[in-house]
Amino acid sequence: MHCLIRNGQVLTGGQVKKSDILIEDEKIKEVDENIDYPADEIIDAKDKLVIPGGVDVHTHMNLDLGKYVSIDDFYSGSLAASYGGTTTIVDHIGALEKGASLKKMIDHYHDLADGRAVIDYSFHGALYEVSDELIDEIAGLYRDEGVVSVKIYTTYSGKLDDDEILRVLKKAKETGTVVCVHCENDKSIEELRKEAKEQGNLDPIYHAKTRPPATEAEAINRLAYLSELAGYPKLYIVHTSTKEGLEEIKLARKRGVKNLYCETCTQYLTLDESYYYKDGNAEGIKYIMAPPLRKTEDIEALWQGIIDGDVDVIATDHCPFYYGRDKSPYKDNFLDCPGGGPGVEERMEVVISEGLKRNIPLAKLIDLLSYNPAKIFGMGHIKGQIKEGFDADIVILANNPYTISQENRHSNCDYTSYEGFVSNYKVHTVISRGELILTNGKYSAKEGRGKFIYRKF
Numbered sequence: 001m002h003c004l005i006r007n008g009q010v011l012t013g014g015q016v017k018k019s020d021i022l023i024e025d026e027k028i029k030e031v032d033e034n035i036d037y038p039a040d041e042i043i044d045a046k047d048k049l050v051i052p053g054g055v056d057v058h059t060h061m062n063l064d065l066g067k068y069v070s071i072d073d074f075y076s077g078s079l080a081a082s083y084g085g086t087t088t089i090v091d092h093i094g095a096l097e098k099g100a101s102l103k104k105m106i107d108h109y110h111d112l113a114d115g116r117a118v119i120d121y122s123f124h125g126a127l128y129e130v131s132d133e134l135i136d137e138i139a140g141l142y143r144d145e146g147v148v149s150v151k152i153y154t155t156y157s158g159k160l161d162d163d164e165i166l167r168v169l170k171k172a173k174e175t176g177t178v179v180c181v182h183c184e185n186d187k188s189i190e191e192l193r194k195e196a197k198e199q200g201n202l203d204p205i206y207h208a209k210t211r212p213p214a215t216e217a218e219a220i221n222r223l224a225y226l227s228e229l230a231g232y233p234k235l236y237i238v239h240t241s242t243k244e245g246l247e248e249i250k251l252a253r254k255r256g257v258k259n260l261y262c263e264t265c266t267q268y269l270t271l272d273e274s275y276y277y278k279d280g281n282a283e284g285i286k287y288i289m290a291p292p293l294r295k296t297e298d299i300e301a302l303w304q305g306i307i308d309g310d311v312d313v314i315a316t317d318h319c320p321f322y323y324g325r326d327k328s329p330y331k332d333n334f335l336d337c338p339g340g341g342p343g344v345e346e347r348m349e350v351v352i353s354e355g356l357k358r359n360i361p362l363a364k365l366i367d368l369l370s371y372n373p374a375k376i377f378g379m380g381h382i383k384g385q386i387k388e389g390f391d392a393d394i395v396i397l398a399n400n401p402y403t404i405s406q407e408n409r410h411s412n413c414d415y416t417s418y419e420g421f422v423s424n425y426k427v428h429t430v431i432s433r434g435e436l437i438l439t440n441g442k443y444s445a446k447e448g449r450g451k452f453i454y455r456k457f
């Protein structure tokens with residue numbers, strides 16, 4: 001099976017140039033100025049941008065929080081992702097019962113995702129507690145399961161203490177595993193939430209006020225020093241949301257902390273904390289997520305971090321709950337609202353539109369949306385580039401401004417965080433591992449066609 005994409009403005013080798021792409025079965029066979037080949041399928045991409053499929057390394061499908069479970073599963077969530085031009089996701093797995101092995105957690109996620117996902121996927125391991133057995137398993141995940149990253153938390157019920165974090169980091173240094181860390185100072189947030197409760201400050205804005213920038217920056221600073229003690233394993237800070245947090249990453253790198261990566265998410269680049277006041281709290285409750293939305297100066301600092309090369313990855317932290325059923329009952333008490341929001345479908349269009357408006361080159365944006373996440377997480381040999389021998393994960397964008405709205409979304413969620421956002425580009429065609437799954441509104445991916453990616457370095 002051969003497919004030829006002709007006349008597109010193709011992002012390849014760090015440049016946008018007019019090229020043709022020949023796809024043979026699941027792989028990119030050739031990228032060149034003029035390819036003449038009797039392909040089974042010819043796609044004319046004239047006047048369109050052709051980019052590598054998006055790689056979103058921070059999603060939470062089926063995340064079981066006990067009282068609530070995030071409402072996108074691996075089918076609906078990956079479907080939404082693909083409509084938005086993302087062709088690979090790496091999901092952060094949830095906790096099972098205390099004492100459950102990492103292998104058991106990964107097996108559970110295979111049960112959830114295998115035969116369901118419409119695009120390729122993988123999982124990060126997660127340590128919600130530490131024991132000799134769990135630490136030993138980090139090597140097994142890397143070697144046998146194709147899982148070369150683990151997540152740890154410095155807050156929430158599954159948080160690790162500094163001694164436990166140090167043990168994980170030391171083991172990761174030995175195995176080459178990437179340690180992803182949710183950085184927030186747990187105890188100070190607990191105290192601030194207690195105060196808010198006592199004072200009756202329960203409007204959505206207090207979600208932001210009780211998780212101020214210092215709580216993020218302190219935890220990032222601590223992790224960077226723990227990394228130093230562990231000999232600099234690969235340390236990946238998820239969803240960096242503040243100017244202060246980014247400053248800590250820059251300072252750490254300056255003093256010699258190696259292998260330190262910085263992720264931010266679409267919402268921290270586009271939405272500010274004024275959203276918490278929307279419609280007298282009724283809308284604001286939609287944006288309860290941790291970290292919270294920040295101020296415009298944080299948004300500007302993160303974009304500057306992208307320009308300066310300080311931010312490595314833009315992900316989503318896609319973790320939706322229904323507004324009507326799950327979130328709106330808490331509009332007057334943010335403390336009990338399930339945290340998280342949708343975003344897997346919007347990331348590519350929103351970031352590309354917004355980034356190009358800010359005169360950031362497309363190549364730079366795609367580095368953060370596809371190339372870097374693939375490379376950092378052990379998929380750099382097959383994903384994230386339009387290049388001979390790589391998986392044919394290709395997205396064609398039309399320069400066709402349209403308004404993002406709940407009516408044109410595909411997640412299970414009943415709202416979009418980006419309602420009313422005018423995107424200058426619209427995903428027109430999506431090819432996933434050589435299969436044309438979306439073209440001009442016609443969608444054809446079958447449930448379960450996505451494959452688990454055994455990641456490696």
Ligand SMILES: [Zn+2]
Nearest residue numbers: 058060092317
């Ligand atoms: Zn997350």
